[in-house]
Amino acid sequence: MKxxxxxxxxxxxxxxxxxxxxxxxxxxxxxxxxxxxxxGETGAGKTTTALGxxxxxxxxxxxxxxxxxxxxxxxxxxxxxxxxxxxxxxxISMIFQDPMTxxxxxxxxxxxxxxxxxxxxxCSRAESMEKARxxxxxxxxxxxxxxxxxxxxxxxxxxxxxxxxxxxxxxALIIADEPTTALDVTIQAQVLxxxxxxxxxxxxxxxxxxxDLGVVAEVCDKVAIMYAGEIVEYGTLEHIFNHTMHPYTMxxxxxxxxxxxxxxxxxxxxxxxxxxxxxxxxxxxxxxCPYARPECAESHPELRDYGDxxxxxxxxxxxxxxxxxxxxxxxxxxxxxxxxxxxxxxVLLEAVHLKKYFQTxxxxxxxxxxxxxxxxxxxxxxxxxxxxxxxxxxxxALIGLNEATDGQVLFEGQDVTHLKGRxxxxxxxxxxMIFQDPxxxxDPRKTVFEQIAAPLRINKVCRNKRELEQRVAxxxxxxxxxxxxxxxxxxxxxxxxxxxxxxxxxLALEPKFIVCDEPVSALDVSIQAQVLNxxxxxxxxxxxTYIFITHDLSVVRHISDDIMVMYVGCMVEKCASHELFDxxxxxxxxxxxxxxxxxxxxxxxxxxxxQGELTSPVNPxxxxxxxxxxxxxxxxxxxxxxxxxxxxxxxxxxCHHVREINGL
Amino acid sequence: xLRFIGRRLLVMIPVLLGVLIIVYALSCFMPGDPVINKxxxxxxxxxxxxxxxxxxxLDQPFVVRLGSYLWGVVTRLDLGxxxxxxxxxxxxxxxxxxxxxxxxxMSLCLAGILGIPIxxxxxxxxxxxxxxxxxxxxxxxxxxxxxxxxxxAILIFSAKLRILPASGLxxxxxxxxxxxCASMMTLxxxxxxxxxxxxxxxxxxxxxTARSKGMKETRVIFKHALKNALIPVITVLxxxxxxxxxxSIIIETIFNIPGMGSLMLSAINQRDYPVIMGVTLxxxxxxxxxxxxxxxxxxxxxxxxxxxxxxxxxRGGKEKTEKEAAA
Numbered sequence: 001m002k003x004x005x006x007x008x009x010x011x012x013x014x015x016x017x018x019x020x021x022x023x024x025x026x027x028x029x030x031x032x033x034x035x036x037x038x039x040g041e042t043g044a045g046k047t048t049t050a051l052g053x054x055x056x057x058x059x060x061x062x063x064x065x066x067x068x069x070x071x072x073x074x075x076x077x078x079x080x081x082x083x084x085x086x087x088x089x090x091x092i093s094m095i096f097q098d099p100m101t102x103x104x105x106x107x108x109x110x111x112x113x114x115x116x117x118x119x120x121x122x123c124s125r126a127e128s129m130e131k132a133r134x135x136x137x138x139x140x141x142x143x144x145x146x147x148x149x150x151x152x153x154x155x156x157x158x159x160x161x162x163x164x165x166x167x168x169x170x171x172a173l174i175i176a177d178e179p180t181t182a183l184d185v186t187i188q189a190q191v192l193x194x195x196x197x198x199x200x201x202x203x204x205x206x207x208x209x210x211x212d213l214g215v216v217a218e219v220c221d222k223v224a225i226m227y228a229g230e231i232v233e234y235g236t237l238e239h240i241f242n243h244t245m246h247p248y249t250m251x252x253x254x255x256x257x258x259x260x261x262x263x264x265x266x267x268x269x270x271x272x273x274x275x276x277x278x279x280x281x282x283x284x285x286x287x288x289c290p291y292a293r294p295e296c297a298e299s300h301p302e303l304r305d306y307g308d309x310x311x312x313x314x315x316x317x318x319x320x321x322x323x324x325x326x327x328x329x330x331x332x333x334x335x336x337x338x339x340x341x342x343x344x345x346x347v348l349l350e351a352v353h354l355k356k357y358f359q360t361x362x363x364x365x366x367x368x369x370x371x372x373x374x375x376x377x378x379x380x381x382x383x384x385x386x387x388x389x390x391x392x393x394x395x396x397a398l399i400g401l402n403e404a405t406d407g408q409v410l411f412e413g414q415d416v417t418h419l420k421g422r423x424x425x426x427x428x429x430x431x432x433m434i435f436q437d438p439x440x441x442x443d444p445r446k447t448v449f450e451q452i453a454a455p456l457r458i459n460k461v462c463r464n465k466r467e468l469e470q471r472v473a474x475x476x477x478x479x480x481x482x483x484x485x486x487x488x489x490x491x492x493x494x495x496x497x498x499x500x501x502x503x504x505x506x507l508a509l510e511p512k513f514i515v516c517d518e519p520v521s522a523l524d525v526s527i528q529a530q531v532l533n534x535x536x537x538x539x540x541x542x543x544x545t546y547i548f549i550t551h552d553l554s555v556v557r558h559i560s561d562d563i564m565v566m567y568v569g570c571m572v573e574k575c576a577s578h579e580l581f582d583x584x585x586x587x588x589x590x591x592x593x594x595x596x597x598x599x600x601x602x603x604x605x606x607x608x609x610x611q612g613e614l615t616s617p618v619n620p621x622x623x624x625x626x627x628x629x630x631x632x633x634x635x636x637x638x639x640x641x642x643x644x645x646x647x648x649x650x651x652x653x654x655c656h657h658v659r660e661i662n663g664l
Numbered sequence: 665x666l667r668f669i670g671r672r673l674l675v676m677i678p679v680l681l682g683v684l685i686i687v688y689a690l691s692c693f694m695p696g697d698p699v700i701n702k703x704x705x706x707x708x709x710x711x712x713x714x715x716x717x718x719x720x721x722l723d724q725p726f727v728v729r730l731g732s733y734l735w736g737v738v739t740r741l742d743l744g745x746x747x748x749x750x751x752x753x754x755x756x757x758x759x760x761x762x763x764x765x766x767x768x769x770m771s772l773c774l775a776g777i778l779g780i781p782i783x784x785x786x787x788x789x790x791x792x793x794x795x796x797x798x799x800x801x802x803x804x805x806x807x808x809x810x811x812x813x814x815x816x817a818i819l820i821f822s823a824k825l826r827i828l829p830a831s832g833l834x835x836x837x838x839x840x841x842x843x844x845c846a847s848m849m850t851l852x853x854x855x856x857x858x859x860x861x862x863x864x865x866x867x868x869x870x871x872x873t874a875r876s877k878g879m880k881e882t883r884v885i886f887k888h889a890l891k892n893a894l895i896p897v898i899t900v901l902x903x904x905x906x907x908x909x910x911x912s913i914i915i916e917t918i919f920n921i922p923g924m925g926s927l928m929l930s931a932i933n934q935r936d937y938p939v940i941m942g943v944t945l946x947x948x949x950x951x952x953x954x955x956x957x958x959x960x961x962x963x964x965x966x967x968x969x970x971x972x973x974x975x976x977x978x979r980g981g982k983e984k985t986e987k988e989a990a991a
Contacts, residue, residue, distance in 0.1 A: 088878030099868035106891045149967040
């Protein structure tokens with residue numbers, strides 16, 4: 001039986017700039033117990049579709065223009081307010097993206113779950129609280145924590161609470177909007193696993209909204225790919241992953257860095273998602289499509305069935321795509337990149353027993369605890385770890401934004417740990433940082449020119465205005481920013497272009513070393529691929545050295561020569577990039593690697609689900625910090641902190657039992 | 665929690681001392697001479713002047729006067745005697761403070777009872793005609809000077825219509841105009857605060873979550889949004905409560921009400937230092953106490969602030985039980 005049917009749904013937003021065509025003629029249906037993945041980049045209309053199903057589109061400015069939404073045959077569009085309220089939370093429930101903000105801070109989590117029973121099942125307060133406790137147990141939280149408030153829970157725990165709210169009334173349909181995007185991989189694995197189990201147990205249908213094809217491969221039965229408010233491809237997992245038809249879907253796959261292969265260069269989709277107030281004529285994807293022909297700009301393709309329920313919206317996707325007409329410039333830098341491997345080792349930066357502690361109310365927070373490593377000139381060291389493991393603090397301590405508590409940073413053999421004043425400023429021209437969020441790291445009141453010129457001005461690099469303008473123009477060209485954007489403000493630009501400003505700013509003083517702190521994590525995959533390529537090209541051309549901080553393992557594999565894995569302030573493993581993925585030795589690394597959802601359905605993988613969460617870095621107990629989650633932990637692990645050892649050539653691990661575990 | 669309150673009370677001591685010293689210095693260096701005011705005439709001999717100066721203690725150096733005043737306050741709660749009436753300042757303060765508190769609290773209650781619901785209503789009906797009307801009116805009210813409002817009210821209700829008395833405070837009718845006029849400013853700012861804070865809260869994700877649970881809009885507003893929205897409103901209201909004790913100079917003067925405000929005004933005119941100091945001291949004590957009360961009320965509304973009061977020891981204990989439960 002069909003739980004949900006969406007027919008010709010059109011949703012628009014009336015804004016000052018014109019009508020935003022958020023959702024154009026969408027058709028979807030969902031069987032009982034089935035999971036449909038709705039995939040697309042920012043602005044594709046995924047969340048609008050979901051809110052439309054619950055009739056929760058903010059109105060004004062949003063309007064459901066036309067179409068039908070049938071829940072078990074009943075038309076939601078014709079429901080009265082009373083009927084809608086009875087449906088919401090009881091028959092359809094929603095899991096929202098960000099668990100940090102989805103729960104009310106002034107109500108206990110128990111009250112927030114109990115409310116569902118109170119509203120829909122005519123339960124008394126006491127009964128509802130009792131059921132809420134049961135529900136909490138079901139999602140793996142001790143029932144007595146029902147009386148606590150959201151701020152007392154970690155992100156993963158909060159998302160479990162949100163899921164408990166969604167499942168409370170055993171709805172026929174769950175809409176999950178990016179349910180795991182805000183979570184760390186190991187926590188994501190726990191949550192996805194739990195969602196899958198509960199869904200099977202309760203036979204609930206699910207509409208899963210995500211941008212992560214890995215998550216789709218893991219949980220979905222069917223997939224709909226959205227672009228500019230339309231479904232461009234629709235089919236089973238098999239159809240989408242193994243018989244990809246639409247050029248946009250192909251582009252998404254090509255943009256993804258992969259965990260299991262070493263591609264030199266990503267192949268991003270060029271350009272940007274079109275402005276939804278002003279969609280291009282014909283196929284909305286044609287300006288970015290590598291196979292576009294003149295016809296594509298004229299006629300708007302229909303969603304056609306290419307057999308067996310595999311639908312695609314493209315004029316030529318039945319084997320007539322022809323050759324890509326990409327004009328992608330072959331980069332001379334790539335050849336240089338191959339050359340750099342031959343050079344003799346030349347240590348640019350060395351950290352020696354680096355420590356950074358912060359005094360907090362609860363005690364001493366060990367953000368970076370005794371980390372030592374070296375980076376060679378022209379190489380990239382990837383730093384991976386879950387949020388709160390101290391990777392950003394490490395990056396900031398290296399360039400002196402947080403002065404190290406103890407230990408040394410040596411740059412070209414010179415101790416730069418405690419430089420002050422003028423010396424520090426002079427030295428900083430050698431080291432720069434690219435920041436995580438391009439939306440908040442740029443001053444909104446300064447033009448692109450001002451942003452890039454600032455470091456040049458402060459350090460009085462240019463003698464006159466002409467020279468300054470020339471330098472900025474050169475920098476903009478280097479990072480691929482069009483000349484006409486010189487006097488734009490950050491809010492006029494998209495995330496990818498803003499991050500290019502950040503890169504240009506970092507490059508302005510021609511540093512030798514750049515700390516990239518999650519530079520692509522706020523960007524969509526196709527844009528992420530563009531920025532990653534840019535960083536690689538710049539490295540090859542200017543022999544730059546990077547520290548690349550990220551939580552995304554496939555990105556780090558793609559860009560790094562060496563990888564360091566951090567866990568609660570400590571380094572647990574460090575080795576060459578391919579070695580880490582082929583022979584991970586530390587139990588944490590193994591668990592983390594197995595937790596990454598892989599965007600392919602042909603890989604059989606066994607997953608190690610790590611229970612529990614990160615220990616607190618505040619006043620850590622002696623012993624291995626991973627001991628509470630480690631399946632191999634012994635008493636020794638709980639009392640003595642393991643030292644970093646070279647277990648294989650150039651492969652460093654901090655674990656007491658690394659040899660037994662790996663049979664070395 | 666008790667430790668927190670104790671600490672805050674201790675912090676009040678340097679604050680109050682600072683206020684006393686600054687106000688004492690300011691009033692002493694103010695132009696004008698209390699001795700001449702006291703003699704009340706231009707015709708006096710140097711002997712009369714010296715005698716009066718000695719009687720008031722003004723012939724001593726500033727530091728000595730300040731020291732002995734502070735000593736009196738701290739050891740005997742002695743605020744000195746009024747230059748004008750020769751009666752102890754504490755006595756006239758005790759007479760006056762009740763009136764001001766009565767008037768002030770009544771006007772604050774009126775402002776709160778009207779302002780918060782109007783603000784909520786305006787936020788819920790954002791961008792409709794009632795909302796535009798309310799916001800426009802509240803801007804007009806907030807920008808009208810209090811004395812103008814009071815005088816217009818007297819003109820209309822006392823002089824023209826003759827239904828309300830213009831001065832004094834002897835029957836319930838006397839309260840209507842002063843209370844209404846005094847509450848207008850607060851009312852207007854409360855409406856605007858509540859509205860903007862409510863608007864911010866109802867755009868939050870957790871309100872969307874609440875709606876997706878299928879509850880009635882009234883429940884969304886009152887159960888989920890209101891408590892969050894009231895947090896900034898409490899700050900404004902709390903500060904206003906503290907100021908109540910000082911009375912309203914303008915309202916009390918216009919309506920001829922014997923409160924702290926009119927006492928302060930006459931004291932300033934007569935260079936009656938002990939009274940100026942007395943009113944200042946009482947007001948600042950109350951403002952400090954009200955700030956403390958506001959912080960305590962915060963912790964009742966916002967559990968995140970509440971958990972800051974829990975001592976580290978107790979929190980550690982909780983963590984332990986969590987781990988045991990997980991194991």
